[in-house]
Amino acid sequence: MTQTPPPAILRPDSLPSHDRGGGARTTPLVTRSLGATGFISGITAFEPGAAIPLHFHDCEEQVTILEGEAVAEIDGARHPVRAGDTTWIPAGLPHRFVNAGAGPLRILWVYASTTATRTLVATGGTRPVAAEHAWPPTPQVT
DSSP states (O other): OOOOOOOOOOOGGGSOOEEEETTEEEEEOSOGGGTOSSOEEEEEEEOTTOBOOOEEESSOEEEEEEESEEEEEETTEEEEEETTOEEEEOTTOOEEEEEOSSSOEEEEEEESOTTOEEEETTTOOEEEGGGGGSSSOOOOBO
8 A cells, every 4th residue: 555645834935945046046845755746846036137048848837927027938939927927838848937027036836747857948958857956966967
């Protein structure tokens, strides 16, 4: 008989966050280590003007803007988004979020796989999304 992991109440303000560089910090929420088997999620905070590089994933991604204003660059198109707006991005589609406001930007992301990967468009380098949450970081596969 398989043991079901216990449910969890997560409080992002009390969880560790990880510097992603360029003014972005990520706080993992639901992860495999928690017992998740179908998805992973977290919050990324961006300083004004910050962005992460154009990339794509090997699974679907949902992003909800929690705070601030952004430009969602998805497959070459730029879309203004603000708190409450939600995107759905199919696997393999290049995208990124840029903080377009004067204040902080916070996004809630959900990947439809516990083993989701991120591939940077500029370099082609791929690594697990979860590698951004570990210390020391997992090397990027090129």
